[in-house]
Amino acid sequence: MKRFRRLAADGRIDRARPVGARFDGKPLQGFAGDTLASALLANNKVLVARSFKYHRPRGIVSAGIEEPNGLFTLGEDATTEPNVAATVTDLYDGLIARSQNAWPSPDFDLMSVNSLLSPLFQSGFYYKTFMGPFKGSWMFYEPFIRRAAGLGTATDLPDPDRYETRYEFCDVLVIGSGPAGLAAALTAGRSGARVILAEQDSDFGGSLLSGSDAEHEAWRTASVAELQGLDNVKIRTRTTVQGLYDANLAVLVERRDHLKPNARKGQSRQILTSLRAKMIVMATGSIERPMVFSNNDRPGVMLASALRTYANRYAVAPEKRAVIVTNNDSAYDAAVDLAKAGVAVTIADHRATVEASHFARAASHGIAVFPATGIADVEGAKGISRVKLSGAHAVSIDCDVLGMAGGWSPVVHLSSHGGIKPKYDEAIAGFVPGGFAPTQFGAGAMMGVFGLAAAVADGANAGAKAASAAGFGKTRLVYPPEHVTDRTYAILPVWSAPQHGKGKAFVDFQSDVTTKDVKNAHQEGYQSVEHLKRYTTLGMGTDQGKTSNINALALMAEHRGISIPEAGTTTFRPPYAPLTMGAIAGRTVGAHFRPVRRSPLHDWHEKNGATFIDAGLWKRAWYYAWAGNSPETAYVKEMELVRRNVGLSDVSTLGKIDVQGPDAAEFLNRIYVNGFAKLPVGKVRYGVMLNDDGVVIDDGTTARISDTQFYMTTTTAQAGEVMSWLEYLLQCHWTELNVQVASLTDEWAGMAVSGPKAREALKLAFPDIDVSNEALPYMGCRDVVFEGVTLRLLRMSFSGELAYEVHVGADHAIPLWEHILKAAAPLGIRPYGLEALASLRIEKGHVAGLELDHRNTLDDLGLGKMAGKEKDYVGKALRFREDCQSPDRWSLVGLELMEPDKKLRGGSILFAANDEIKGHGRGYITSVTWSTELNKFIALGLFQGGLKHEGEEIVAAFPLRNEQAKLKIVSPHFIDHEGARLNA
Amino acid sequence: MIIPCPWCGDRDHSEFRYGGDATKDRPKHGTGDLKEWHDYYFLFDNPKGPHTEYWQHVLGCRRWFRLSRNIATNEIGGLA
């Protein structure tokens, strides 16, 4: 049956530019200027979708962003994008669209069996059915529900398109380019203010694009032309303001799909702009509401304003006959324009009294008007065939389409993103903004100001105010076209017409919520609108209830016997309309997802067989190819190198902080638990820092370079935190101390020379520098000059072996590293990586990031004796609070695996020998390694009571792999208790 | 939010780190009184409205400063 046709002339389509798209695998013809929706209708495709739960036949309802039914999957393979409204999709050559939620097609949908199961899908269905009747119900039903109810399916292929994010600033942002928005932008623009006009549609004009008046059109084109001519004004189409945030931050998303952007040529598909606007004018317009009656979801039942838009803008009109049901005067504009397109129109007007001028205007276009008449039912299996009227003129009319003119809802969403709730305005039977921040203004239909002349005046006024508030006081107001008389609105809200038909009367098309569901929700005690929403899923679709919310609210208010303002409204949150994850992510994907930090030695590692591992943002050399091809074997070989010979390791990622000033020693003495006031020049000391609450923040070493200069190292992970903490104490609290701190982490490189032959290696590398035990004893430090470059030699050890660190400016890192390797080659020196470094420290019992997890005290880590008894240090007082002194705290222990055929895993849960293996246990393993010295797996861990249990046998459980192993608690210092190697 | 750094001027909040309540005086270094430290470290008011907080321009000049911010609306009241 033919319901729609393309008009021979007029419309805003370019008939000289035919466009070929594909819909459900077949060609779809249209013209430039068409949307996917208008092209579908022009090709008489009316049944184009199936509903969410019941799989009922559905057609396009609207001509805008509010579309609940006409959702399609666009693109194919990697560019697949589901749930896109056809009404906001430009038709372009090569566009591929597929229908959703129907198999094999919307026209013949096997899933429509859900319609027969509809009692199952009523409100609260999920909650009631799947929380019972037996345990695991949801698990049982879920696959079925997921298949049967739903929308389109996203692809899991990587998105090949490119997206851009950017920042922008302006004096006045105007949102919406209808009559009010154009007037606001132009008035503000004439003041000289930097104006941005954002329009979500593909053209400027808003409601003017749907009209047919030549004088209005002339006003529109003149306004747009003037805006285009102003250098201080930027105007953007296809740009949706998705949200307004603190301090007038607006997030704009521009769609450029119609340009067929090519990522390979650097063209972006969408652009997300974070815009700081001094002032914002919202001119977001209004959205027409459907009416609620039996079978109001049949394909061909549409918004009256949409019928008008399709006729005037897209030259697509109903084939022969239209019925329009209304409760206000705006329907007469639509009816007259349809009549002009040759459609026989009947108006069913709920109102008993309609102003005489409307009768006369209707009559002059051959339109029949039935006052005091509504809709009883809509017939037609796969699309409307006949409308049964109710009330004063209860006749049946055969027709192609039924237009619903249920009144207009101001688009208040953006005005409430900042937390100001909308308020109900009885005069227009709709919600209007409840107020504005001083930097925000509203104008036109979104304020309930309908009519062209009124909207232009309102917009001009708002534009002038916004410009003035932004510091641009002088402007010229914009005036409406000369011969405009705004018609009346005269709405008589009819929220729930008496139910004549037996069919479902839908409140929310997209979520398949009916009047019965709202009633059920009320009867079950869900009275608040927020509960109604969650219980029925009303307004939770991709359209976010743009057409349905107020009808549902009004119904709930009626059930409860209260007024609409008493029932309140739900909260509007960003985004205003669906947006892609791509737009949000922008170019922070793949390698750009987060910053990468590379050591100054990175290039050398890369060229010399290092395998890298991510450590925070750092890429660290994990192990080297010389030692093997898998980390499990390579690190053991690298450990042996350090224990028996000498190795070289990159420690440049350590935090490095220069501390200078007359009070530097006093400062360090305060922040470390151990004493630093009397550290001699040329000496290094290991130190531990606490937070104010007595918990360990970090450890590291600090060397005294001179009386007033110190060189601090921190752990890699805490470098930033420690730096900020030092600055906080100095700037906010200890302003009496004359100390400066500067980060040298990126400026300096560090390399550790470790192993029994470390001194020999240095002698070979620096023959003119005295590195004897006397000249550079354990924990000594010296700045030396080698080939004109200052090196900082620090004799300290992370591995427990004789070891040195050589620090040098980052630029000299690679030459120095290569020099040491070459000079000490006769000794067999080789590089070793992070895995070996970490394992060596476990053998030595040094705590590191895994143990310093900001939950442990000094005593937990066995470091209590380090703290100075007499001196004051940060965290001293709270360190001694009751909880920190409990003998049952989880504290550091060494662990040895007792079962040689098993493996130990980090994160294993620790239990006492007789415990049931269940729950959180008495502790956990923090670090594990194979010990080359002991020939077994060893670990560090935290265990309730700690070393009180030394010698006891306990159990490590790893439930994820169902593994258990017996361990023995030992001292965490597995090797060289006396420190003979360090002092060698 | 736009935060006025006393050194750099108005900057986006993403350049800053939050440093907590700035309405209380830190006990003098060396004060051993457990209760005084306990109250300072663990007890906070949570006013709905203007509040004074520490912020650091961590991705800028690294200056720490005290800022008045309305916790309910994020309105910036200026340096405190």
Ligand SMILES: [Zn+2]
């Ligand atoms: Zn700054």
